[in-house]
Amino acid sequence: MDRRAFLRGVSTLTIVSTSSSGWLAYDYDLVNPNDGPAYQPWKDWQDHTANSPADAPLAGPLTLVRAAILAASPHNTQPWRFKVSESSIELILDRSRFVGDLDPYLREEAIGMGCALENLLLAAPANGYTATVTLFPAQLTQNTPEAASKFETVARVHLTPVLTPALTPAPRQASDLYRAIPNRHTNRHPYDPQQPLPQAFLDELAHLPHPDEDARIFLFTDPTQRRKIVDISALANQTLYSDPRIESASQSWLRLSRRDVRLHQDGIDIDAFGLSPAMTTLANLLPTSTLRNMVDKGQKEGYAERMFAAPLIGILGVRNRYDRAQCLLAGRLWQRAHLLATARGHAARPCSEAIELIDYERLQNRPPVTLDQLGHITGAPDWQPIFLFLMGHASHTAGPGPRRGVRAVLDA
């Protein structure tokens, strides 16, 4: 199912008042919707940052993992595991946690690993460590059932405590991006087409990739260019979600009941769908079977206009989108970009269909039509598009999504 179509289905439904006990007995906690263990990692992190003055003693490498698990990941799959010692943290990709045919090469999961890596690296100096990264190179291949049971170390972070000449812990260095970690949430509410982003922010964003990095960021504010990208994305949305295997892979990461959220602590919950607060409350009261029917109904409406409303569309490009290290780099860049937007008070969300269609065409041995079209728009066909996003001002703020806690993601 298309996550966005889900919203449209819900928002156009006339909800009829009923005394059916089935509805009222639904296990949604209306008083504290973002409460419970699935949201605890956000609260733990807020407590940690609130109670960590610049001269606090070293909290240990596990603290950095607490930051890493708050990162973005495709469909909130959280494909990570971490092996932690006093002096290093290994980031391990769990190949079973992927969105099936929507991400057949685990390209998006590798990007998610990059997002986690970025949070971890931002947390290092802010918690008294110098961090250096070793990436383990690999070419992405199609995930087979056998490969899906495997774990792969994708990066190792070496940690050294930062000390003063007197060998006491040096003052912490918390950046704006680090401080934004607990407030960064993907925002799927409607964006205001009348509110452009300030030029100063666009300049900051444009300079985000380090000149030595094998990554580029392309920004589009011009309506003609944005319209072209939206048209490609809308067609991609239609093509991908007409394939029942993609539909069902996507659905398997939706958490349409509080019970599922509690059980899995991952995936996309109803609160993340960008409904108005009243509609969110109503949607949370409905049985999941009703919600699924509504999703089907709203499948293809309104996608393009919603996307076009955002005043900025961005594309990240790398040299080789199937080189795992470059996927991690793209993930680090997206995480930085979203944290920057958060720090400056702007909303952001990925919009991946056009990018996913490139994988789909490759998988089906079709000509790389979408890759070429996007290359034409960026004007730099040597930089392969690997990530697409929207930024702007949204009608509502977004809240935290579920997370598995640190214990659940530690490797023995």
Ligand SMILES: Cc1cc2nc3c(=O)[nH]c(=O)nc-3n(C[C@H](O)[C@H](O)[C@H](O)COP(=O)(O)O)c2cc1C
């Ligand atoms: C590689 C990648 C692709 C994503 N694609 C989409 C997308 O197409 N649409 C969308 O709404 N969110 C997308 N997301 C956002 C994730 O769904 C989101 O990060 C996840 O649900 C966790 O929520 P959070 O970012 O609010 O912490 C993507 C994230 C990543 C890392």
